[in-house]
Amino acid sequence: MIRRTHPALSAWAWLVYAFLYLPIIVLVVFSFNDSRFGATWAGFTTKWYGVLFARADVREALVHTLEIALISTLVSTVLGTLVGLGLWRYTLRFRTALTGLLVLPIVVPDVVMGVSLLMFYSFVRQGLERAGWSFDNGFWTVLLAHVTFQISYVALTVRSRLAGYGPELEEAARDLGASGWESFRRIILPLAMPGVLAGALLAFTLSLDDFVVTYFTSGSGFSTLPVLIYTNVKRGVTPDINALSALLVLVTVVAIVAANALLRPRRGA
């Protein structure tokens, strides 16, 4: 069954991979460059990693990034899974419209999302201020913003995972005496699980990456790594930021390898 690929085709594939990964390799290499501006090679050094770990703002941003990513992934995975299951299981009157609404956060440009959330928060704040309350944008507003766009991704992956199955599965389970909860826990959820995990992973990486929405919804004194890195471009990204990016690449690779290992179908099951 194994067909040999045409050599030209595999050469092309290698070129594509090189195009995708060379910049990342260059970035990792230059995080060991003894030059502040990284234009020329000035010798090997690990000092930028030292500089990086000494920076309080980086540490703080890292903590914020992880907090937001973990919590928002958890919340959006639960909510998104419920939405996905609901769309799969029930015939709803406005199903198409509902699915459309779900796709909206994915297709809408980040910036529209960011600005509209910013306006929404301002609107809410004005109302609260009249009542004598007040709040600052920060952790909660960013968390909420991330959850809003993550839900769609989770719901859609869950729904498409279940798309091939009909309601008869659940009916069969009920016929065999399973309660509603049992059929959900032992039949539906395991079937949906790959979709749930894929959605959660997607949500997590999206949250780690997000700059635009985070920039607009975070208040003063609360920044995440993408915000910190992006606002550095004006005067040139410093090599310690290269070091940070190299570490992030490492973490991402480890996470992907781990996820693959977890998701691999077990033999003989």
Place this chain on the structure above:
Amino acid sequence: MKRAALLAAAGLLLLTGCYRVQKPPQAQTGAAVPVTRGDGKTLRVFIWSEYIDPELVKAFEKANGVRVVLDTFESNEAMLAKLQGGGAQYDIAVPSNYVVQTMVRAGLLQPLDKSQIPNLKNIAPGFLNADYDPANVYSVPYQYAATGLAYNRERYVPRDTWAEIFGPDDRRSFVLLDDPREVIGAALKFLGFSANTTRVGELRAARDLLRRVVAKKGFQGFDGGPGTRNKLLAKTVDLGQIYVGDLLIATEEDENVQVLLPRQGTTISMDTLVVLKRSPNPELAHRFIDFILDAENGAQLSNYTYYATPNAAARPYLDDFLKDIPALNPPAAWLTDGRLDFIGELPAGRPQRLYDRIWTELKSR
């Protein structure tokens, strides 16, 4: 891409005129509804990255027993968008001169209490009462950047004229700044006009000149400061239009990279300190401004950023290296003889559209 997105966002926010978050609730209800009042212990500053010496911040924190939170932005437009959204409460922002009036009109700034800023006397008179804020009601000068001509003297030493780029000679490779006002401004200065001109004839002349310039073989594209700096360090380009400070910092690595101000004059952009209307700690904000305007602190700032200081009293404390660089210390006469133009705000309408059209044409060539 993201930059474009942010600019779009800024535009969007500016268009939504119904936006009133910056108005304090007192004005609406007449009652003393609490806005988040500062405890006088935390100062929040919205500033460009790498634009203040961390040691200076520490010194201020220690002297006043407070904490300073620095948040960074990457463009004036992005800063404006976030402030207009009202989500973040800052005490101080550091806008460039051409957005000060925009911020005043948007109701974002509060007038400064000059009695709390005695060090204002340190600022060179040429940098006070500028068109962007007559009488300095809302802003004080922080640091400024002249736009110069950068080169690597191991590769090529230019004459001090914009003709090196805008002249007929086509042997030299060069990079222009990725900024409409800077590029069109430099062409206007080369032609002997003001960089803020609204005269159609002068703008047409600049457009015709720039069309020829970007058609030159040596034209290597538009770039921001860091990209141009790296090209000069790597000697892959002869000349680059660049903010003086962005280039000078590279001399730490290679003293052969240099920058000069063309004799026809050039554009300058002043970054300013402003106190936001919603500032929770206006008193602390004023104290910070006065601290920055101190002679020694002003020098320490420039010794760190390599940007030019408008602080006359700070000059003696500058590092010798910085004192010797003419591009960082343009002759005082240049400020008055029309050779240095602050990039100013353009009147909306036809002039604005003309600048936009010239830029679009150059970029899509």
